[in-house]
Amino acid sequence: MNMTGKNCIVTGAASGIGRAIAEKYVSDGANVCIADLKLEAAQRVAEELTAMGPGRAMAVEMDVTDEDAVNAGVARTVETLGGVDVLVSNAGIQIVHRIEDFPYAEWKKLLAIHLDGAFLTTKACLPHMYKQGSGTVIYMGSVHSKEASPLKSAYVTAKHGLLGLARTLAKEGGPKGVRSHVICPGFVKTPLVEKQIPEQAKDLGISEDEVVSRVMLGQTVDTEFTTVEDIANLAWVFAAFPTNALTGQSLVASHGWYMN
Template sequence: MDLKGKSCIVTGSASGIGKAIARRYIADGANVAIADLRLDAARATAEELTAEGPGTAIGVEMDVTDEDAVNAGVAEVVDTWGGVDVLVSNAGIQIVHPVQDFPFAEWKKMLAIHLDGAFLTSKACLPHMYKAGSGSVIFMGSVHSKEASPLKSAYVTAKHGLLGLARVIAKEGAAHGVRSNVICPGFVKTPLVERQIPEQARDLGISEKEVVEKMMLGGTVDKEFTTVEDVAEIAHLFAAFPTNALTGQSMIVSHGWFME
């Protein structure tokens, strides 16, 4: 199973998990669009990863909550490489508040980036995959697609929703050779998670050390963070798997924090 010559879009991939997935795909010979809100960062990452090879990358500006921007970005990828074989909907943010204090505007922003982004990018890519008779749609879920934590109502709601969307796409796409799956990481040591540590310490009235050891890693089997490379390996498996035997599924990568 390899991705040599495949055309891939990874949203939110100028850094963090998305960049690790793009790097893994490019190392396997894929062509990857670094789709990010920040065009300068997307282009810088594309240049860096292309130098590593053997695949290539381009930087694409994309606000995943803007349908016109998504369609334009996907069209640029199709014009460059002739189609889209793999979509990784990875762009995301985190905002934490107790439910009673959660500003509605921030609730809508969270759901727009995570759920609207997954919907709009899928909607734009699926016609090209259907035309080719194959493709893989991958959503970046979370252990919070299966579990809940205090202060994360919008995030938990969005990540649960991705499971449903992926399953519908799996059923609709099967006749066209298109698969859809969800990756559910535990806590990954990225800038997004690092920003959560002082926020949760403040909101919960505990130390940052307690946030890490109890709130984040307390349920793992080894008190270890999941790595971006761990997640990238699962993203490669979902992208390269050759048949509908692996579709409509979710895979948890969490050092045993959540098991099913």
């Protein structure tokens, strides 16, 4: 299995998990669009990855909740790279509140980025994938696609929703050569997770060390964070896999935090 010559779009790819996935793909010969809300950061990453090779990277500014921006970014990618073989819907945020305290505007913002973003990018890419008779869509779920935690009602709802979208796409896209997958990471030490530590400490009335040791890693088998490289390797397997055998499936990478 390899990704030589595949054309890919990774959203939220200017940092964190998205950047690691883009780097993994380029290192195996794929061409990758770094789609991110922060254009300058995306351009820097694209330059760095192109210099690394053997694949190449480009950058587009993309607000995944804006249909026009998504359509324009996908169109530019197809025009520049020649098509789109892989979409990784990775852009996401985290907002934590107890349900009774969750501001409705923040609830809608989180769901829009995770669910509307996944839907809009999928919708924009599918005509190109269907035309060529092949494609892979990978959604960035979470261990919270399978489980729940206090303070994360919006996030848990969104990540559960991605499973339904992926399964529906697997049914609709399978006859046309398009498959879907969901990667479900445990706690990965990214700025998104680091931001949660003081927030959860305040809301739960415990220390930041306790948030890490008890809340985040207490249910793992080895008290270790999952790494961005772990997730990038899974994203490579799903993208490089040659058949529909795995379509509609989700895979948890959480150091045993959740097992199914």
